[in-house]
Amino acid sequence: MPKDTYIPCLLQLFRQYGYDGATLARISEATGLGKASLYHHFPKGKDEMVQAVMDYLEQWLTENVLPSLQGKGTALEKLHRMCDRLSELYEAGQQPCISATLLLGSARDLFHDRVQARYCAWITAVAQVLVDAGLDRTTAQQRGEDMVIALQGSLIVSQGLNNPKVFQRSLQQLPQQLCRDLDA
Template sequence: MARSVTEKNDLVSPLLALFCDHGVDGVTVAMVSQKTGLGKGSIYYFFPSGKSDMVEFVLLSAERFLNERLFLLTDNKFKGKKGIEEFLDSFLHDTVFLSFIHFMSSLALSHHRVQYLDKLNLFYKDLTTKLAKVISKEGYSNSKAWNISENVVVSIYGSYLFSCSLADQSYFHNRIKKLNKILLENLKST
């Protein structure tokens, strides 16, 4: 039986879960209907163009989430090494952030990637740029801070995806802890 959803934002979590579990190419309207309890008419009410609108919606949600999350990194409360440590530690507990990383990775591997390259790049670049900005405050040139930040972001993505392929969440947790330790030990003292 179909149920009533009053907020489109209620659909972010189920769509995100479906895209993470089945990849962008593997999700069907029937699967969305089953996961959300919505009838097909309601789904097309929210997403008139079907899956492409769903992907756009989740991408916009990912961007909003990323901006909110990155605010912690650039907020005045967390500065320097403490801010970087808090930011990296947040990956150990923030399953929504990891789901968005998973979604972005699955989108990058889908045949839809070409039409979303700008958004995929933006998600990656925003994360790298904001982390680089904090690292540069530790006395590094902008280019050196960018290189460090890019290595951290690639490590986060790679460790998470490898952890998923191993079906071993502890691998990801251990890698983030090691990454945090290496980064903090190697950053200049403030």
């Protein structure tokens, strides 16, 4: 099978265990591939596996989340569409964010630049929606950052409390919070 077949499984493993905890033994067991087969598909080992997962997520965000912020509709409608797609990605708050797990432990230095670039692109896209709706650029940028804070924080709290409703509530409130003071 092509290596792309294993990406969803790897995503789940790295979400659940982080970089350090997703051992080759766990990966082998979850994928059904022996270590030799893993290295056949991913010659650079776990680093390449994580890079493949990040490529997959970046493509998903580029194809699903960022387009939801473009096109027709008010800023509020666009942000609601974005939140709907994020709910899908995080299974309504039942799945943790892989970015958070990759920024912990030994993986931080390995993947920080990619996580940072993804956050920056996302913040910029949200800020542009808010600027187009009439908000000044500085405030729009800060609200884009607030969006990431709210989402990441609610995902962490949802995981900590084992209660995905925290994330769901945050997603429901987020568009109105970002659009406050706007005729969006």
